[in-house]
Amino acid sequence: MVRGAGTLALIDPGPGSCLEALDLGLQQQGLRLSEVTHILLTHIHLDHAGATGAIVRRSPHTKVVVHERGAPHMADPAKLMASAARLYGDQMERLWGEFYLVPETSLTVVAGGERIEAGGRTFEVAYTPGHASHHVSYFDRSSGVAFVGDTGGVCIDGGYVLPPTPPPDIDIEAWTQSVARIEAWSPQTLFMTHFGPVQGVAPHLQALMENLETTAGIVRARLAEPGTDEEKSRQFAEDLVRELRRHMTEAQVAAYIAAAPPELLWPGLARYWRKRGAG
Numbered sequence: 001m002v003r004g005a006g007t008l009a010l011i012d013p014g015p016g017s018c019l020e021a022l023d024l025g026l027q028q029q030g031l032r033l034s035e036v037t038h039i040l041l042t043h044i045h046l047d048h049a050g051a052t053g054a055i056v057r058r059s060p061h062t063k064v065v066v067h068e069r070g071a072p073h074m075a076d077p078a079k080l081m082a083s084a085a086r087l088y089g090d091q092m093e094r095l096w097g098e099f100y101l102v103p104e105t106s107l108t109v110v111a112g113g114e115r116i117e118a119g120g121r122t123f124e125v126a127y128t129p130g131h132a133s134h135h136v137s138y139f140d141r142s143s144g145v146a147f148v149g150d151t152g153g154v155c156i157d158g159g160y161v162l163p164p165t166p167p168p169d170i171d172i173e174a175w176t177q178s179v180a181r182i183e184a185w186s187p188q189t190l191f192m193t194h195f196g197p198v199q200g201v202a203p204h205l206q207a208l209m210e211n212l213e214t215t216a217g218i219v220r221a222r223l224a225e226p227g228t229d230e231e232k233s234r235q236f237a238e239d240l241v242r243e244l245r246r247h248m249t250e251a252q253v254a255a256y257i258a259a260a261p262p263e264l265l266w267p268g269l270a271r272y273w274r275k276r277g278a279g
């Protein structure tokens with residue numbers, strides 16, 4: 001949440017299931033959802049963007065900033081919901097709550113390179129695909145903070161920097177370029193959507209890239225072996241847990257598995273390699 005110049009901006013408001021928690025959080029600071037003027041979306045995955053439509057209903061003048069590839073799905077979410085349902089099945093409602101479409105007139109569509117005035121700041125927009133093909137990041141030069149969504153990885157309490165690799169868009173080359181794009185801002189702080197601020201930006205991004213190479217390498221090696229996809233996915237999960245245990249305690253590993261279940265990471269990387277003729 002960023003506030004200033006009579007505006008109130010949210011970056012990635014979260015899933016619909018967390019709307020009440022978000023409302024409560026704002027109330028504790030003397031604010032209301034109906035005062036939101038801008039929503040800056042890094043991407044449209046439901047855990048980031050699911051609450052957007054519900055907020056726009058309460059605050060109809062809210063401008064929603066979203067990449068041009070994601071924008072059509074905010075206005076007409078049928079494909080987005082079908083894609084999420086393939087991953088989450090009957091857990092959809094419990095995990096993500098209700099999704100309301102965002103009227104096209106509320107959308108500010110970006111491609112990267114724009115500047116967005118919101119919350120009393122100027123945010124530079126960069127196109128940062130790799131985790132999702134419609135992912136953007138936002139940089140507030142005045143504070144040195146880059147809001148990098150899932151491009152910055154999963155990192156709980158300073159632990160292992162795990163690249164979230166759900167299907168269908170994973171693209172390692174694009175992700176590498178996106179990290180270089182973020183580094184070119186020379187941010188002092190990275191904000192990952194779920195995990196708060198990180199100050200050691202360079203080592204964090206370096207670990208992210210190394211670990212992406214590691215997890216992608218495990219998937220590639222598993223794909224080259226015989227067996228069903230299910231077996232390979234299970235073996236990948238075991239390999240990943242072993243890798244995490246090399247770096248962290250059992251409790252930390254459990255938190256990572258809950259935040260980024262291996263069975264969601266496998267298919268994104270498997271799809272990436274198969275498009276390139278592996279497995």
Ligand SMILES: [Zn+2]
Binds near residue numbers: 132
């Ligand atoms: Zn995501």
